[in-house]
Amino acid sequence: MKGTPNLNFVGGDRFNSIPSADAVLLKWILHDWNEELSLKILNNYKEAISSKGKRGKAIIIDIAIDEAGDGRKITELKLDFELVMLTMFNGKEREKERMREYYIRRWLQYLQDYACV
Structure with a gap:
């Protein structure tokens, strides 16, 4: 990726x-x-x-399942993603509150600000 004068892209190994x-x-x-x-x-x-x-700052973009305002089609799509993540990667989609509890709150002391929408 190409950066700009005030933005550089730097690669790394997320596991190391x-x-x-x-x-x-x-x-x-x-x-x-x-x-x-x-x-x-x-x-x-x-x-x-x-x-x-x-x-x-951390910007985390992910799918949140089980949202009360979601319509039927978006709920089906999110559940399809859940099955793919589970069967192919041993991963999982999470509820917004689970993401907030499990990930975001553990990070608050390291971040300037955050939003979970």
């Missing part, structure tokens, strides 16, 4: 180490993995954005 960064973007990453590996991934990203005493 991520270079220091001001922000990280995780799009459809956590649902590929079980909770143990998801936490390992998050801890490595946390180290990258909190190194040298700073507090970085």
